[in-house]
Amino acid sequence: MDLNDTPEQAAFRTNVRSWLEDNKADAPAASGDSGDTAWIDSRRAWQDKLAEAGLAGLTWPKEFGGQGLGPIEQVIVNQEIASAHVPGILDVIGIGMLGPCIIAHGTDEQKSRYLGPMLHGDEVWCQLFSEPAAGSDLAAVQTRAIENEDGSYAITGQKVWTTNAQFSSYGLILARTSPDKHKHKGLTMFIVPMEGEGITIRGLRQISGEAEFNEVFFDDFVVPAENVVGGVDNGWGTALTVLMYERLTIGLGSEGFGYRSDRFAEAVGQDEAAKSDPEVRQRLGDLAAELLAVRFTSYRTLTALSKGQIPGPESGLAKVTTVNAAIAAGELIADVVGPEALDEDSEWAYMISFLPGLKSAGGTEAILRNTIGERVLGLPPEPRLDKGIPFSELRAKEKEAVSA
Numbered sequence: 001m002d003l004n005d006t007p008e009q010a011a012f013r014t015n016v017r018s019w020l021e022d023n024k025a026d027a028p029a030a031s032g033d034s035g036d037t038a039w040i041d042s043r044r045a046w047q048d049k050l051a052e053a054g055l056a057g058l059t060w061p062k063e064f065g066g067q068g069l070g071p072i073e074q075v076i077v078n079q080e081i082a083s084a085h086v087p088g089i090l091d092v093i094g095i096g097m098l099g100p101c102i103i104a105h106g107t108d109e110q111k112s113r114y115l116g117p118m119l120h121g122d123e124v125w126c127q128l129f130s131e132p133a134a135g136s137d138l139a140a141v142q143t144r145a146i147e148n149e150d151g152s153y154a155i156t157g158q159k160v161w162t163t164n165a166q167f168s169s170y171g172l173i174l175a176r177t178s179p180d181k182h183k184h185k186g187l188t189m190f191i192v193p194m195e196g197e198g199i200t201i202r203g204l205r206q207i208s209g210e211a212e213f214n215e216v217f218f219d220d221f222v223v224p225a226e227n228v229v230g231g232v233d234n235g236w237g238t239a240l241t242v243l244m245y246e247r248l249t250i251g252l253g254s255e256g257f258g259y260r261s262d263r264f265a266e267a268v269g270q271d272e273a274a275k276s277d278p279e280v281r282q283r284l285g286d287l288a289a290e291l292l293a294v295r296f297t298s299y300r301t302l303t304a305l306s307k308g309q310i311p312g313p314e315s316g317l318a319k320v321t322t323v324n325a326a327i328a329a330g331e332l333i334a335d336v337v338g339p340e341a342l343d344e345d346s347e348w349a350y351m352i353s354f355l356p357g358l359k360s361a362g363g364t365e366a367i368l369r370n371t372i373g374e375r376v377l378g379l380p381p382e383p384r385l386d387k388g389i390p391f392s393e394l395r396a397k398e399k400e401a402v403s404a
Helices: 007-024 037-052 072-083 092-105 108-119 235-252 261-269 279-305 316-339 347-359 367-375 389-404
Strands: 124-128 144-147 153-159 168-176 185-195 199-204 214-223
Touching: 007 037, 007 072, 037 185, 072 279, 072 347, 092 108, 092 124, 092 235, 124 235, 153 168, 153 316, 168 235, 185 214, 214 316, 261 316, 316 347, 316 367
Parallel strands: 124 168
Antiparallel strands: 144 153, 153 214, 168 185, 199 214
């Protein structure tokens, strides 16, 4: 495998780097309070600027405002944005996960109405999947969508850990439309506006002091039938598209997130004693090796994507490894730097407090490892009993129900 840029990719990288150099003076702060309207507006404006320059939604088809380029070009942009020390797009969830879902499953009217404002940051989106009793087991969602006589749907239930709900215009919600069907078969995806009668958004205050995540309550919140995405009772297949892009975005975005071993080494190396401490060097070497493994795994994934292949469950391993390595880096920096690493002015304080929550994004580590073990490595499932029925029998019944 040749890991160097092709002549075309090198020229593309040069153009991206040149644009960022010319425009980085207009870039807002990369981090800020998600409750600060002025900062959010500055990030929206920067996303619009990136979109106008063709640096947002690169892999989206041109007909929807994208560039029709491949994942390698997207990685190049991520790398150059990180090197320029400027923020990327604000709406990573919308452009990276929900937009591709609408492109794949949405109607022509939905694509025409929502994709343009999403791309330019005019309308930010959120993902309404997780519930208090349905996190890793997404098919267990209990939020109900009951069809009204006029064909609209009344949504009732609770979602939790919803990122950016407080300033989002729209969201994609997974709700149960047919409770009598198998749990994978009775779900439907809807587009929902994030304001109106019957919706309540409550922030969840984190250790960082911010309320980036939210609880969202729906009480007979009515949406029209045209807001269904992917067909009634076909929400599970639609949701899998979102999850695939979510895990891929997190796993391939380590450099874009700033999780790079050279930055961690620089932070640790500011302490002279730490440079020669064998334990520090060992810990730094371990996490650097993990991130290097993610990089080369990402190259394999990019190769598969460039050949038109769809990433499988193995994408989740990149996410697991990236997050765990970055958490280990934060712990190492805190051990070396001391309490100052958690000061408000420290560039590491937010990362250290934020990352533990990221472990649950796109599925918990335990669920992802089980999925990879069973579906990639072919390992037997964990033995368990349910009401006296052997797991193998339950598994066979579940497969039979899903395929029915």
